[in-house]
Amino acid sequence: MKILLVDGTVFGEKTGAILRQVEQYIQEFNKELELEILYFADLQHQILDGSPLNDDMKKMIQKFEEADGYIIATPIYQASIPGVLKNALDMINPKAMRYKPVSMVANGGTYQHHLVVENQLRPILDYFRCLVTPNYVYTHASHFDKENNIIDDAILQRLRELARVFVQYCKLSEPLLKEQVDKD
Numbered sequence: 001m002k003i004l005l006v007d008g009t010v011f012g013e014k015t016g017a018i019l020r021q022v023e024q025y026i027q028e029f030n031k032e033l034e035l036e037i038l039y040f041a042d043l044q045h046q047i048l049d050g051s052p053l054n055d056d057m058k059k060m061i062q063k064f065e066e067a068d069g070y071i072i073a074t075p076i077y078q079a080s081i082p083g084v085l086k087n088a089l090d091m092i093n094p095k096a097m098r099y100k101p102v103s104m105v106a107n108g109g110t111y112q113h114h115l116v117v118e119n120q121l122r123p124i125l126d127y128f129r130c131l132v133t134p135n136y137v138y139t140h141a142s143h144f145d146k147e148n149n150i151i152d153d154a155i156l157q158r159l160r161e162l163a164r165v166f167v168q169y170c171k172l173s174e175p176l177l178k179e180q181v182d183k184d
């Protein structure tokens with residue numbers, strides 16, 4: 001199975017640091033999963049306004065479509081997910097992520113915005129009919145050192161548990177994807 005780890009930040013390093021930690025934990029639980037990190041900071045983003053899509057956006061859509069599961073990592077911007085992440089999800093066919101496992105991780109400058117994950121990102125993924133794990137992890141600047149290494153043991157444990165549950169959801173999704181009756 002191909003797992004796409006999406007780093008939804010276009011500025012900093014913390015969201016990527018969480019994602020690389022999750023990548024490591026997933027590998028520990030299942031070495032056979034094929035993992036790829038997609039850094040949004042590397043892409044030439046384009047607003048979905050009806051214009052023809054550029055090569056980066058086409059490549060991004062293809063990666064979403066070909067993946068069998070996702071880890072979505074997002075920073076918090078203005079008490080929400082970044083526009084660039086919402087814009088990217090707007091480009092994905094609503095059936096492309098159906099019954100595929102997803103785990104969410106987020107990072108914010110304030111603790112007060114942890115429910116953005118639960119109240120804003122999860123409903124979008126529910127619309128896609130993803131298998132969203134019950135676990136998600138929200139981190140804060142205080143969980144990192146100056147080099148953006150995660151230094152909080154509780155966060156590391158939660159990320160490890162998230163990876164464990166995600167790997168089980170990957171197994172659960174395989175028969176669901178193969179034996180789908182309703183194709184609409």
Ligand SMILES: Cc1cc2nc3c(=O)[nH]c(=O)nc-3n(C[C@H](O)[C@H](O)[C@H](O)COP(=O)(O)O)c2cc1C
Pocket residue numbers: 009010011012013014015016074075076077078079080107108109110111112113
């Ligand atoms: C435009 C912008 C808006 C932000 N708004 C919020 C916010 O509303 N709530 C919050 O907790 N953090 C906010 N932050 C802080 C970011 O969430 C934080 O710096 C980011 O998660 C760091 O991750 P990164 O190093 O991967 O970019 C904002 C940052 C930027 C750049």
